[in-house]
Structures are given as structure tokens and as C-alpha cells.
Amino acid sequence: xxxxxxxxxxxxxxxQKALASLGEESQATRDAGEILxxxxxxxxxxxxxxxxxxxxxxxxxxxxxxxxxAEGIPFLGICLGLQLLFEGSEENxxxxxxxxxxxxxxxxxxxxxxxxxxxxxxxxxLMNQGRLFEGIGEGAFVYFVHSxxxxxxxxxxxxxxxxxxxxxxxSVEQGNVFACxxxxxxxxxxxxxxxxxxxxxxxxxxxxxGST
Numbered sequence: 275x276x277x278x279x280x281x282x283x284x285x286x287x288x289x290q291k292a293l294a295s296l297g298e299e300s301q302a303t304r305d306a307g308e309i310l311x312x313x314x315x316x317x318x319x320x321x322x323x324x325x326x327x328x329x330x331x332x333x334x335x336x337x338x339x340x341x342x343x344a345e346g347i348p349f350l351g352i353c354l355g356l357q358l359l360f361e362g363s364e365e366n367x368x369x370x371x372x373x374x375x376x377x378x379x380x381x382x383x384x385x386x387x388x389x390x391x392x393x394x395x396x397x398x399x400l401m402n403q404g405r406l407f408e409g410i411g412e413g414a415f416v417y418f419v420h421s422x423x424x425x426x427x428x429x430x431x432x433x434x435x436x437x438x439x440x441x442x443x444x445s446v447e448q449g450n451v452f453a454c455x456x457x458x459x460x461x462x463x464x465x466x467x468x469x470x471x472x473x474x475x476x477x478x479x480x481x482x483x484g485s486t
Contacts, residue, residue, distance in 0.1 A: 319354030404433025
């Protein structure tokens with residue numbers, strides 16, 4: 275079962291629908307026991323960084339997420355869910371992120387002819403053999419909705435990037451933690467393949483777990 279963390283800030287239904295189309299069972303929950311018993315965990319998210327961190331702390335989910343990551347459960351952050359995994363965001367200065375991964379979230383800079391928020395399809399440049407992108411070709415298009423972007427501290431964890439005025443770290447992977455700035459659940463066949471690759475990852479203790 276895949277647990278989708280419900281903290282009143284996520285596009286839960288579209289993620290559940292995409293997983294169901296792959297034949298994957300999922301459950302939206304904020305119950306710590308259900309989350310930690312899951313085979314995989316997804317942290318979706320739309321909205322503001324500061325408010326979302328407040329909601330995670332309100333429900334005690336920040337601690338649950340750290341415990342799940344420490345236990346090695348495959349974990350996927352989507353859009354705002356990616357951003358929350360890092361140290362902080364220019365959207366809300368002074369608000370600490372989860373500090374699970376190192377790096378910061380920056381605002382896409384204004385530029386002539388560039389619309390912010392960035393809404394639409396962009397192609398991906400793949401690198402560093404990301405497990406989410408197995409079977410996906412270079413230049414595949416995925417769907418973005420965001421005004422802030424990731425600058426990871428360690429380039430080796432970046433598995434896909436794109437360009438929108440600036441280079442954007444679009445997907446990262448470190449150990450059992452995966453994250454996408456784009457929305458795989460809204461990215462047609464490419465997105466479903468990404469979610470399917472995540473769902474197929476071995477659980478802790480299974481052969482192949484932790485490979486890169």
C-alpha cells in the first residue's frame with residue numbers, strides 16, 4: 275500500500291487516481307501508524323511553503339516523515355512536497371524546511387516574456403541514472419506548476435533538470451528519498467511511468483533496495 279500524506283495542502287485525488295490507473299492501492303492519511311506501515315510514501319503539495327510546514331507540524335507529520343525516511347521506506351515528494359524536503363524557501367524567509375535534503379528553494383527570477391508562475395509542459399534533461407526515469411527517454415515532457423525552484427547543494431543527487439529562465443533541478447534522488455518539482459500525476463504517460471517506477475521500488479530489506 276502507498277500512503278499519501280494528507281496535511282490539507284495536497285492534490286491528493288489526482289495522485290490517487292493516477293496510482294489507481296496503475297493498479298496500485300493507495301490511502302490518503304495523516305495517521306502515523308498507517309504511514310509508517312506503508313510500503314511507499316508520497317508527500318504531495320500545492321500552496322505556500324510556510325503554511326505547508328505549519329500544517330505538517332500541526333499534525334506531527336514532520337516527525338513522522340523523518341522517522342519514515344530513517345526507516346528506509348521509499349519516499350516521494352511532489353511539487354511543494356519536493357520543496358519541503360529541503361532547508362528553506364525564499365517564499366517564506368525564516369521558515370525551516372524538513373532538512374532531509376540539502377539545498378534551497380528560490381523564486382524564479384522575473385524576465386521579459388517569462389510568465390510566473392511557470393505553468394505548462396517542459397522537457398527534461400536526464401542525468402545520474404535516476405531510478406524514477408528508467409525507460410524514459412531524454413527530452414521527455416512533464417507538467418509544471420510553480421513559482422519557486424530547487425537549487426540542490428549536491429549536484430550528484432539531481433536526476434533531471436529543465437530550463438525556465440534559469441536551470442531548475444526538476445528531480446532528485448538520495449537513498450530512499452525521491453522528489454519531483456513537476457507533477458507526474460498530471461504528466462500523461464511519462465508521469466505514469468515515473469509513478470510506476472516508484473511503486474516498483476523494493477522495500478527495505480528486499481534485494482535491490484538502495485541501489486542507484
